[in-house]
Amino acid sequence: MLDMITVESLTKKYGRGMTAVDDVSFTAATGRVTGFLGPNGAGKSTTMRIIVGLTPATSGTVMVDGRRFTDLPNPGTEVGVLLDASAQHAGRTGREILTLAQRTMGLPRSRVQEMLDLVSLTSHEADRRVRDYSLGMRQRLGIGTALLGDPDVLILDEPANGLDPAGIRWMRDLLRGFADQGGTVLLSSHLLHEIEVVADDLVVIGNGRIVAQGTKSDLLAAAGTIVRARDAAALAQAMESAGLTFSGHADGSVRTEASPDRVGEIALAAHVVLTELRAAEGAGLEEMFLELTADTQREGAAA
Amino acid sequence: MTTTVLTPSTPATSQPDAVVGRTRRPQPRIPLTRIIGVELRKMFNTRSGFWLMASLVITNVLATAAIIVFAPDDQLTFDNFAAAIGAPMTVILPMIGILAVTSEWSQRSGLTTFTLVPHRGRVLRAKFLAATTVGVVSMFVALVVGVLGTLLGSAVAGVDPVWNVSAAHFALIVLGSVLGMLFGFMLGLVIRNSAGAIVTYFVYTLVLPPLLGLLAANQRWFADVQPWVDYSYAQRPLFEGTLTSQQWQHLAASGVLWFLLPMAVGLFVVRRAEVK
Numbered sequence: 348m349l350d351m352i353t354v355e356s357l358t359k360k361y362g363r364g365m366t367a368v369d370d371v372s373f374t375a376a377t378g379r380v381t382g383f384l385g386p387n388g389a390g391k392s393t394t395m396r397i398i399v400g401l402t403p404a405t406s407g408t409v410m411v412d413g414r415r416f417t418d419l420p421n422p423g424t425e426v427g428v429l430l431d432a433s434a435q436h437a438g439r440t441g442r443e444i445l446t447l448a449q450r451t452m453g454l455p456r457s458r459v460q461e462m463l464d465l466v467s468l469t470s471h472e473a474d475r476r477v478r479d480y481s482l483g484m485r486q487r488l489g490i491g492t493a494l495l496g497d498p499d500v501l502i503l504d505e506p507a508n509g510l511d512p513a514g515i516r517w518m519r520d521l522l523r524g525f526a527d528q529g530g531t532v533l534l535s536s537h538l539l540h541e542i543e544v545v546a547d548d549l550v551v552i553g554n555g556r557i558v559a560q561g562t563k564s565d566l567l568a569a570a571g572t573i574v575r576a577r578d579a580a581a582l583a584q585a586m587e588s589a590g591l592t593f594s595g596h597a598d599g600s601v602r603t604e605a606s607p608d609r610v611g612e613i614a615l616a617a618h619v620v621l622t623e624l625r626a627a628e629g630a631g632l633e634e635m636f637l638e639l640t641a642d643t644q645r646e647g648a649a650a
Numbered sequence: 651m652t653t654t655v656l657t658p659s660t661p662a663t664s665q666p667d668a669v670v671g672r673t674r675r676p677q678p679r680i681p682l683t684r685i686i687g688v689e690l691r692k693m694f695n696t697r698s699g700f701w702l703m704a705s706l707v708i709t710n711v712l713a714t715a716a717i718i719v720f721a722p723d724d725q726l727t728f729d730n731f732a733a734a735i736g737a738p739m740t741v742i743l744p745m746i747g748i749l750a751v752t753s754e755w756s757q758r759s760g761l762t763t764f765t766l767v768p769h770r771g772r773v774l775r776a777k778f779l780a781a782t783t784v785g786v787v788s789m790f791v792a793l794v795v796g797v798l799g800t801l802l803g804s805a806v807a808g809v810d811p812v813w814n815v816s817a818a819h820f821a822l823i824v825l826g827s828v829l830g831m832l833f834g835f836m837l838g839l840v841i842r843n844s845a846g847a848i849v850t851y852f853v854y855t856l857v858l859p860p861l862l863g864l865l866a867a868n869q870r871w872f873a874d875v876q877p878w879v880d881y882s883y884a885q886r887p888l889f890e891g892t893l894t895s896q897q898w899q900h901l902a903a904s905g906v907l908w909f910l911l912p913m914a915v916g917l918f919v920v921r922r923a924e925v926k
């Protein structure tokens with residue numbers, strides 16, 4: 348396993364003290380899907396634009412396969428990129444957009460039809476202008492453009508956005524297959540369920556800074572314990588006097604960093620009857636995400 | 651803010667070696683000719699682009715027909731055809747030049763373009779050469795239409811065709827038209843917005859010249875420097891077919907001021923700006 352994408356101390360400042368990306372470092376490895384998560388405005392798209400050279404970084408470096416992106420002789424054949432499916436000339440047909448990319452990369456013409464088949468755009472749709480495409484059709488076209496050059500690396504910004512359920516399933520299988528064949532995928536998404544199913548590694552960012560990174564299994568395992576008691580107040584008091592930090596949820600459950608084992612002991616000693624006690628990994632990525640990014644959420648204390 | 655960083659970030663689970671890194675042979679850099687080909691294609695493959703190109707030919711034919719129908723017999727000379735055909739060209743060619751650049755920003759297709767070729771200078775060089783090619787070729791198309799118009803017009807009127815435009819004069823007209831187109835290209839590069847660049851172009855061609863003319867008529871000092879600093883004024887002799895060496899110097903000096911300098915600034919900015 349190799350680090351295919353290496354981001355080191357990346358910082359991007361926009362004027363007047365606005366820091367969109369703040370000293371971000373992470374890697375995306377071959378054979379793995381790396382999920383890139385964070386609330387709105389966290390800096391995911393900015394980071395991805397910097398990786399492919401569309402936005403200049405204020406400081407820090409990005410390497411793709413050991414080289415700067417701009418040093419790749421024919422980038423489309425090594426790195427497939429989809430940043431914004433709507434960023435296409437509205438007056439071109441889908442087929443023309445693929446043809447322009449195919450010609451730029453110097454690929455055989457047959458690749459265009461292959462990609463249209465792969466992303467399930469019919470010939471009739473391919474000959475319509477992108478102006479008249481639905482969101483999901485644009486997304487499919489964008490995915491087709493990214494895959495056109497048969498790259499080793501995929502960088503996708505919210506690719507599942509607008510796809511129908513079958514499309515999402517297809518996309519998930521595609522990314523899994525791509526990584527299993529030794530490809531590298533860096534994927535941002537707000538569909539946490541998708542990320543949870545497909546990603547091997549996670550990078551979580553909030554307000555431009557990395558708040559967590561690691562393998563999905565490690566991160567979810569580290570998420571602590573969910574506990575629920577018949578007498579919630581008594582449980583809270585017991586945990587507080589034991590020095591645990593915890594947060595309560597609207598449904599009456601309480602979540603803490605401590606292990607289920609320790610929470611059980613505390614409850615027993617305080618004679619609190621528990622109705623639920625389990626490791627929090629079952630709570631899943633959404634819990635972890637909301638907790639990790641609580642400080643940076645727009646909605647305030649969402650977790 | 652607490653930072654939960656689980657190091658090492660690279661996961662410990664090992665993968666079979668077979669799936670690691672697909673081998674591929676080293677690739678050649680994308681040749682400029684290929685980018686030029688793609689940029690030429692982009693000028694035709696949208697509805698607006700296609701009709702802009704088509705309108706070049708259509709206005710050529712309409713202008714020719716109008717001369718044949720309305721001009722008196724002794725006016726059916728090649729220079730009249732050339733002038734009638736040239737007028738719409740000097741408006742349409744700059745539009746083509748503008749859109750060749752601005753569509754990447756206004757339509758946001760630059761996101762793909764500059765990712766596939768992450769060297770903006772190369773893409774813009776290709777666009778420049780593609781636009782120039784279109785400009786020169788369309789002038790030769792216009793030449794053919796003008797020749798046919800002259801032959802047809804004089805045949806209809808029963809007079810001998812009058813060929814009163816020399817090859818050298820035609821070359822100057824081509825130069826003047828292409829310079830106009832490249833001025834549009836420069837505006838596109840500096841403004842990077844289709845509507846803004848087009849409006850600026852019309853201010854430059856329709857509003858500015860009478861104002862500068864008024865200034866020259868009333869201010870002695872400006873009348874003296876105008877040929878040196880007024881680019882469109884300096885271009886006019888090109889269409890008349892002869893330039894003195896001093897007029898060439900006027901063209902060069904005003905060209906540096908109105909074309910090369912802004913172009914350099916535009917290039918400098920575009921190569922550093924964010925594409926989003």
Ligand SMILES: Nc1ncnc2c1ncn2[C@@H]1O[C@H](COP(=O)(O)OP(=O)(O)OP(=O)(O)O)[C@@H](O)[C@H]1O
Nearest residue numbers: 361362365367385386387388389390391392393394
């Ligand atoms: N040109 C710019 N000038 C100033 N601020 C900018 C500029 N571009 C982006 N930003 C800011 O940078 C921050 C990061 O934006 P970015 O688009 O990377 O977020 P994101 O993580 O992709 O969010 P989302 O999930 O909503 O797509 C935002 O606060 C945004 O307002």
Ligand SMILES: [Mg+2]
Nearest residue numbers: 391392393504
């Ligand atoms: Mg984004």
